Amino acid sequence: MDWIDHLRPLVALLYLAVSALFIAGMLGRRAGLKRAASILAAAGFSLHTLGIIARVAAEGGAALSHMPFYLSLLSWALLLTFFIVRRAMHMEFLALTAAPLALILFLASLAFTAKVVLPTALVGPFFALHIGSLFASIALLTMAFGAGAWFINLEKRIKTKEKLSGFQQDMPSLSALDAANHWAVVLGFPLYTLGLLAGFVWGWFTWGRTLQWNFLTIAPVAIWLCYAYLFHQRLAAGWRGRKPAALAMFVFVLCLVMLGMNFLLPTHHSVTP
Amino acid sequence: MPHETDIYLIGLNHKTAGVEVRETFALAACNTMELGLVTDAGPVREALTLSTCNRVEMLAVVDRSEDAAERLMAFWAKHCEGDLERLRPHVYVHQGLDAVRHLFSVAASLDSLVVGEPQILGQLKEAYRDAVEHGSARVIVNRLLHKAFSVAKRVRTETGIASSAVSISYAAVELAKKIFGDMRDYTAMLIGAGEMAELAAAHLVNSGIREILVANRTFERAEELARRFKGRPIVFEELFRRLPEVDIIISSTGAPTAVIRARDVKPVLKQRKNRPMFFIDIAVPRDVDPDVNALDNVYLYDIDDLKEVVEENLAQRREEAVKAEAIIEAETGRFGEWLDSLALTPTIKDLLAKGEDVACRELEKTLKRLGPDTPEETRKALEFLVSSMVRKLYHEPITFLRRRAMEEGVSRKYIDLARRMFNLDEEAAPEDAHAERRSNVVPLGRTAAGGNGTGDNGEDAACGHTE
Numbered sequence A: 001m002d003w004i005d006h007l008r009p010l011v012a013l014l015y016l017a018v019s020a021l022f023i024a025g026m027l028g029r030r031a032g033l034k035r036a037a038s039i040l041a042a043a044g045f046s047l048h049t050l051g052i053i054a055r056v057a058a059e060g061g062a063a064l065s066h067m068p069f070y071l072s073l074l075s076w077a078l079l080l081t082f083f084i085v086r087r088a089m090h091m092e093f094l095a096l097t098a099a100p101l102a103l104i105l106f107l108a109s110l111a112f113t114a115k116v117v118l119p120t121a122l123v124g125p126f127f128a129l130h131i132g133s134l135f136a137s138i139a140l141l142t143m144a145f146g147a148g149a150w151f152i153n154l155e156k157r158i159k160t161k162e163k164l165s166g167f168q169q170d171m172p173s174l175s176a177l178d179a180a181n182h183w184a185v186v187l188g189f190p191l192y193t194l195g196l197l198a199g200f201v202w203g204w205f206t207w208g209r210t211l212q213w214n215f216l217t218i219a220p221v222a223i224w225l226c227y228a229y230l231f232h233q234r235l236a237a238g239w240r241g242r243k244p245a246a247l248a249m250f251v252f253v254l255c256l257v258m259l260g261m262n263f264l265l266p267t268h269h270s271v272t273p
Numbered sequence B: 001m002p003h004e005t006d007i008y009l010i011g012l013n014h015k016t017a018g019v020e021v022r023e024t025f026a027l028a029a030c031n032t033m034e035l036g037l038v039t040d041a042g043p044v045r046e047a048l049t050l051s052t053c054n055r056v057e058m059l060a061v062v063d064r065s066e067d068a069a070e071r072l073m074a075f076w077a078k079h080c081e082g083d084l085e086r087l088r089p090h091v092y093v094h095q096g097l098d099a100v101r102h103l104f105s106v107a108a109s110l111d112s113l114v115v116g117e118p119q120i121l122g123q124l125k126e127a128y129r130d131a132v133e134h135g136s137a138r139v140i141v142n143r144l145l146h147k148a149f150s151v152a153k154r155v156r157t158e159t160g161i162a163s164s165a166v167s168i169s170y171a172a173v174e175l176a177k178k179i180f181g182d183m184r185d186y187t188a189m190l191i192g193a194g195e196m197a198e199l200a201a202a203h204l205v206n207s208g209i210r211e212i213l214v215a216n217r218t219f220e221r222a223e224e225l226a227r228r229f230k231g232r233p234i235v236f237e238e239l240f241r242r243l244p245e246v247d248i249i250i251s252s253t254g255a256p257t258a259v260i261r262a263r264d265v266k267p268v269l270k271q272r273k274n275r276p277m278f279f280i281d282i283a284v285p286r287d288v289d290p291d292v293n294a295l296d297n298v299y300l301y302d303i304d305d306l307k308e309v310v311e312e313n314l315a316q317r318r319e320e321a322v323k324a325e326a327i328i329e330a331e332t333g334r335f336g337e338w339l340d341s342l343a344l345t346p347t348i349k350d351l352l353a354k355g356e357d358v359a360c361r362e363l364e365k366t367l368k369r370l371g372p373d374t375p376e377e378t379r380k381a382l383e384f385l386v387s388s389m390v391r392k393l394y395h396e397p398i399t400f401l402r403r404r405a406m407e408e409g410v411s412r413k414y415i416d417l418a419r420r421m422f423n424l425d426e427e428a429a430p431e432d433a434h435a436e437r438r439s440n441v442v443p444l445g446r447t448a449a450g451g452n453g454t455g456d457n458g459e460d461a462a463c464g465h466t467e
Helices: A002-027 A031-065 A067-089 A092-111 A121-159 A166-170 A174-207 A215-235 A242-264 B019-024 B068-079 B084-090 B097-107 B119-134 B139-158 B168-180 B195-206 B219-228 B236-245 B262-271 B290-294 B303-341 B344-370 B376-406 B411-421
Strands: B005-013 B044-052 B055-063 B092-095 B187-191 B211-216 B232-235 B248-251 B277-281 B298-302
Touching: A002 A031, A002 A092, A002 A166, A031 A067, A031 A092, A067 A092, A067 A121, A067 A174, A092 A121, A121 A166, A121 A174, A121 A242, A121 B168, A174 A215, A174 A242, A174 B168, A215 A242, B005 B019, B005 B068, B005 B097, B005 B139, B019 B084, B044 B119, B044 B139, B055 B068, B055 B097, B055 B139, B068 B084, B092 B097, B097 B119, B097 B139, B097 B303, B119 B139, B139 B303, B139 B411, B168 B195, B168 B248, B168 B277, B168 B298, B168 B303, B187 B195, B187 B236, B195 B211, B195 B219, B195 B248, B211 B219, B211 B236, B219 B232, B232 B236, B236 B262, B262 B277, B262 B290, B290 B298, B298 B303, B303 B344, B344 B376, B344 B411, B376 B411
Parallel strands: B187 B211, B187 B248, B211 B232, B248 B277, B277 B298
Antiparallel strands: B005 B055, B005 B092, B044 B055
């Protein structure tokens, strides 16, 4: 599968161009650059999809034994979520968060080579659920992070009566940003919960145990508690605006730290050999 | 031979004359044909009058003479039954390209009280429409006004002169959009009534707000306003009970102390499950306690905050005006070139040159097709053929133009027609000035407030217009 190997640097290059063009287009308020970024993003994403399909088709289950494959998958899920959110909520500016993060994850997938323990056929569905729903919830949290960061900035400007200049005028309204946070939490939390539970079930069947009392297993649970608090406050206590935006950003940063540590430290999620 | 004519623009505006003078010398519904100012025999051959509450101007194409401006001014004073000597010190006179430049500046709203406001263009189109209907707009005024409209459009699209709100009420609505986005799902409440509050309400309705509630100490007044905005009147005492329903509150009561305090808003927020609220306080003294702004999901702007926004936007417009002036200068130059071309000789030259140009291009194509081996003789014969065809084809139109040029008053009409027919000025057809009639969903007092938020700035509130 040589051609897949050749495809990867091209996808990385495309994602790099997409990130640069989106940032330049947004900050410089140049519609042409943003359009170009969108076209390149679609091209990169299509090639990326093709690469994933070809890999799974060629290697079958063995493809799943490469840990870096999951980094590539997460990068792909992030962009897919961005495309959906952009279409549904007209939030193009989320590219500022989604594109660079997708690029970093994709580059990381090229840099590492580790293998993982594969599930037995019996727990295959749990494994898929674990990966699918966790990645979707992380992608949604990324969107919530972007929307939350901008919400806090814009709200501060409106509260303190500062003028909105340049590209700030193109950003969505506070209500739209809050709605993005709402959906990210309302959809993201159940997905995260599902992903976590599926992971435990898979772990139970694979290693005969679910929780190990070390930081790297406790961390996802701690994040779940924060996420649950946010979910509760948002839905039951009627939190809106700045507080849920800040908390969602905090949960996202925790997730990022957890992912980084999981992938880099010697755990069953590690990407290093 | 026809007389030499020149363009004159005489007028007065908010900078040169007070409101009493502007009122006395207004030229509304002035049919210059019927009044005998414009005649086929001259000296005034074309005219257009523009009369708004900040500006009265008369544009005319007049046979060149020492007293052309004086003649126009005398007509003006007489028509308004005013004293010429009272009018004279307030009037500015522009001649030739100065008049063109001034008209372009007016159309592009650079000469307006609020630079960049959009109404003046509509008013100028109205004035032009009248002149066309009266038959006092002919070759030069037609061309000049069409050009003025396209210059105004260029300025609007190429500079940021009209991009930000420069009226308090519109700035408030722009801010509301930054908070709520699409206004269709939101409700506003008007507490008290005043010109600015009404304008803000009208802007809200125009941006699609779902409903407006009107609370006033006098219920009849509330009913009247509610009728105007297709809203719902409520009795003043019900105000706090209704607060949870509304997202935007525009307050302008004459109350001596704050009507709404933070402690009143807190329970409302709870009932609203923290859905955001935007308070626009345009009353002096203020109706809404400033502490309200400290609450989460509550935003409060008072009149000073809004004034600051407007000031910043105005400063930005003044910067953009410099860019606009460059556009106007270039367009004035081009109009001057067209004016010069209206003489007979340059038109004949242009006509022949255009014909020869087409012939040469076609000849080249034919020679290319015939290949490099075409004998020199054939080449020369073909060259002779095309150039003599051009001369023969254009002979009749040129003779026709020469004959018309001998007749009084029609020369320019035919020369202009020929230039347009053969597209000698190489330009696209001018846009239709009659097509764009401004219309608004809600009447904003006596004026139709524009989409970019002018119309209620303090200075010009007295007249209800910015132009």
